[in-house]
Amino acid sequence: xxxxxxxxxxxxxxxxxxxxxxxxxxxxxxxxxxxxxxxxxxxxxxxxxxxxxxxxxxxxxxxxxxxxxxxxxxxxxxxxxxxxxxxxxxxxxxxxxxxxxxxxxxxxxxxxxxxxxxxxxxxxxxxxxxxxxxxxxxxxxxxxxxxxxxxxxxxxxxxxxxxxx
Amino acid sequence: xxxxxxxxxxxxxxxxxxxxxxxxxxxxxxxxxxxxxxxxxxxxxxxxxxxxxxxxxxxxxxxxxxxxxxxxxxxxxxxxxxxxxxxxxxxxxxxxxxxx
Numbered sequence: 001x002x003x004x005x006x007x008x009x010x011x012x013x014x015x016x017x018x019x020x021x022x023x024x025x026x027x028x029x030x031x032x033x034x035x036x037x038x039x040x041x042x043x044x045x046x047x048x049x050x051x052x053x054x055x056x057x058x059x060x061x062x063x064x065x066x067x068x069x070x071x072x073x074x075x076x077x078x079x080x081x082x083x084x085x086x087x088x089x090x091x092x093x094x095x096x097x098x099x100x101x102x103x104x105x106x107x108x109x110x111x112x113x114x115x116x117x118x119x120x121x122x123x124x125x126x127x128x129x130x131x132x133x134x135x136x137x138x139x140x141x142x143x144x145x146x147x148x149x150x151x152x153x154x155x156x157x158x159x160x161x162x163x164x165x
Numbered sequence: 166x167x168x169x170x171x172x173x174x175x176x177x178x179x180x181x182x183x184x185x186x187x188x189x190x191x192x193x194x195x196x197x198x199x200x201x202x203x204x205x206x207x208x209x210x211x212x213x214x215x216x217x218x219x220x221x222x223x224x225x226x227x228x229x230x231x232x233x234x235x236x237x238x239x240x241x242x243x244x245x246x247x248x249x250x251x252x253x254x255x256x257x258x259x260x261x262x263x264x265x
Contacts (some may be wrong), residue, residue, distance in 0.1 A: 002166060002167055003167055006167045006171065010171075010175045013175065013179060014175070014178055014179065014182070017179050017182040017183070017202055018182060020182075020186065020195070020198055020199065020202065021182055021183075021185055021186035021189065021190065021195075021199065026192055026194045026195050026198075029194075029195050029198055030198060033198050033201060033202065036179075036202065036205070037205065040205055040208070040209055043172070043175075043209060043212075044209075044212055046167070047172070047212050047213060047216040048216060049212050049215075049216070049224050049227075051224070052212060052224050052227055052228070055228070055231065056231075059231055059235065060201075060205075060231070060234075063235065064201070064234065064235055064238050067238055067239065067242060068194065068197070068198065068238070068242075071194060071242045071245060071246070072194055074246070074249075075194070075245060075246065075249050090188075091188065091189050093188075094185050094188035094189035095185060095189070097188065098181050098182075098184045098185035098188060099181070099185075101181055101184055102177060102178060102180075102181030102184075105177040105180070105181065106174055106177050106178075109170060109173045109174060109177060110170070110174075129221045130221055130224055130225055130228070133221055133222065133225050134225055134228070137222075137225075138225050138229075141229055142229075145229060145232050145233075148232065148233065148236055149232065149235075149236055151236075152235075152236035152237075152239050152240050153239075155240050155243070156239045156240055156243040159240070159243035159244055159246070159247050160243045160246055160247070
């Protein structure tokens with residue numbers, strides 16, 4: 001049952017990812033990416049990471065994708081990529097090179113395997129465990145994250161500010 | 166229970182599709198979305214390995230990755246708006262001014 005669900009969701013994730021890369025219209029790509037994010041959220045649920053699944057849907061599929069679609073609506077006058085392609089030769093190499101990379105990664109994973117640790121504890125996905133880790137072992141990265149967000153905020157404002165003529 | 170190797174393989178496939186998207190597409194917005202796809206694939210691997218080891222550390226790392234992705238998208242889209250204001254079209258190959 002769980003294997004069947006995994007197969008369906010994995011196929012959905014791969015299909016929507018391919019749709020994102022293949023479709024010429026970036027708006028369709030954004031919707032495909034939303035589908036992919038939902039599929040990954042379902043996988044998080046299967047991995048007992050309930051808080052992350054919710055955060056994925058709210059933060060990624062909610063906030064970030066709204067920003068993307070806003071930018072697409074704002075920036076793309078024509079829908080598709082137009083004009084001559086100066087790098088056509090390089091782009092033809094994308095599929096074989098990417099395929100080779102994927103093959104290497106899969107081979108490495110198959111060679112090394114994933115070590116089975118101890119049996120998962122019952123409370124792993126709980127927000128309590130994450131919160132405790134966040135404020136003990138990972139306190140410094142957590143604080144640095146706030147500085148990163150502040151820097152991104154200030155940088156975005158500076159970039160988007162209309163220059164005085 | 167699905168073995169963690171399957172999750173790792175799915176993560177590798179999604180990452181590869183993201184790499185192909187970054188190489189093959191010309192629209193910077195689509196390239197951004199492909200980068201999000203790659204980050205997401207890495208997140209999936211983190212969670213799967215954390216679950217296999219019975220530790221929640223992977224999930225904490227994923228929270229950090231989500232934060233970095235949000236900051237990256239905000240700054241990147243601001244850069245794109247600035248470029249669009251200056252040139253009225255965005256195509257990654259046009260932006261070769263800084264290339265040696």
